[in-house]
Amino acid sequence: GAVVSQHPSRVICKSGTSVKIECRSLDFQATTMFWYRQFPKQSLMLMATSNEGSKATYEQGVEKDKFLINHASLTLSTLTVTSAHPEDSSFYICSASRLEDLAKNIQYFGAGTRLSVL
């Protein structure tokens, strides 16, 4: 399957600092990437849809000023958690589709980033 790289895999930061998470499609171009959040023992919840060259689309209840998304190229989307607080501690995971998979909408996921805010 396609390879989606996510970095860092784990980050610990102090409250009030900002954290940037990168999501890269390594062997394909992705005009759209998705960012999900997952709490322990729970399912994935869509946070936002990242569109290359345009503004991200955020799900209801997700603060766009807190979770900044930039999709500057066809292979890279970044999620920046600004002024992180302990309640932002979670598992963040991104996904993307290859062009040839769009008809089926098969999503390939990164390995996720575990964020811990102290």
Next chain:
Amino acid sequence: AQKITQTQPGMFVQEKEAVTLDCTYDTSDQSYGLFWYKQPSSGEMIFLIYQGSYDEQNATEGRYSLNFQKARKSANLVISASQLGDSAMYFCAMGPPRSGSARQLTFGSGTQLTVLP
């Protein structure tokens, strides 16, 4: 709106036996896709299998098969010859109709599968 229901929070299976993980869905769309993903303790989401709503045959991928019953709105995952490495969380997911761009998936609550030696 689309909804996925997985009623089995946890399942146990003996190594080398088959196991069925249940998934039911609800949608008013005529065209949709159904997916199963595996999430080991490391956290990555691994794509396992896809079934299109208009596919007449059940999808199979190696030891994985999807028992698709459209009238019952169910898409159960069958894992044959379970291996210890199959122990993981399994998510059923649904995607909106085909379009020219990627669309987000809706996930179920997951089933934690434990394979016993």
